[in-house]
Amino acid sequence: MSLIILGVVITIIIAAIKGSRAVGGAIIGVFLGGIVGFLLRPSANLVGQLPFGVVVTRGATLTDLDVLFRGTAELSFNYMMVGAIIGAVIFIALAKSLDNKHAATAASPSPSSVPPTSSANKFCTKCGTTLGPEIVFCGGCGTRRN
Secondary structure, eight states: OHHHHHHHHHHHHHHHHHHOHHHHHHHHHHHHHHHHHHHTOOOBTTTBSOOHHHHHTTTTTOOGGGGGGHHHHHHHHHHHHHHHHHHHHHHHHHHHHHHHHHHHHHHSOOGGGSOOOOGGGGBOTTTOOBOOTTOOBOTTTOOBOO
16 A cells, blocks of 8 residues: 555656646655654653654544543644645755756857857957957057957
């Protein structure tokens, strides 16, 4: 059963990543943050940390004296949810920064698309001052570049 759930989760993650980095990042962040929150959950007195099934149900399945651990189960569930939310926010931010970085590199021209400057225009024809490729007028004498 857990292999089926794992397969479904992996399929959802792959589909989300192909669709949008932010959605994929959110899904991955929710799972990883939930796992971290589960691992950092508080422990109950004399018992230690409660099992996953008890935490996920917030202690609803506890009976008899185990009902005393319901508060710890609810707190552990809250740790999982906070971890999932923080994980989603972090991974969405990472995905957005990757998208911005990718957009910036796509917008910058490649070296092959920049026209080469002729060596005749690197210096002023009147005074010989070195000119950059974007300079229109010579800074030394004010002559317009050819």
